[in-house]
Amino acid sequence: MLIFHILTALTSIAGATVLLFKPRQMFLYLNYAFALATLISGTYLIVSVKTHIIEACLMGLFYLAGVSFCIAVAQRKLALGRLYKSSKK
Numbered sequence: 001m002l003i004f005h006i007l008t009a010l011t012s013i014a015g016a017t018v019l020l021f022k023p024r025q026m027f028l029y030l031n032y033a034f035a036l037a038t039l040i041s042g043t044y045l046i047v048s049v050k051t052h053i054i055e056a057c058l059m060g061l062f063y064l065a066g067v068s069f070c071i072a073v074a075q076r077k078l079a080l081g082r083l084y085k086s087s088k089k
Contacts, residue, residue, distance in 0.1 A: 001048075005041040009063060012038050016070035023074040023081075031074075035067050 012034035019027050039060070046056050 001041060001045060005038065005045055008034050008038045008041060012067055013063075016067045016074075019074035020070050023077040025078065028071065028074055028078070031067070031071060035064070035071075038063070 012031060015027060015031040015034055019031060042056065042060055045051065046053060
């Protein structure tokens, strides 16, 4: 389960980085799914392995803050692109 958690987190971070430079609606939905899978698997690991919750939650907050920032920027770029296209008509 730890390997799944690490792979989903790395994929989510990579996807969020791609979103910053090439915002696409499908990438956005995929990144939502990877971020959710990472949070669920992280919660499962905390409960099942009995790790130090402060360290795990702190890292989870850093992860969530970074991915959320990238998602928010991508959503803004997509919205501005749609607004620009609709104003040209």
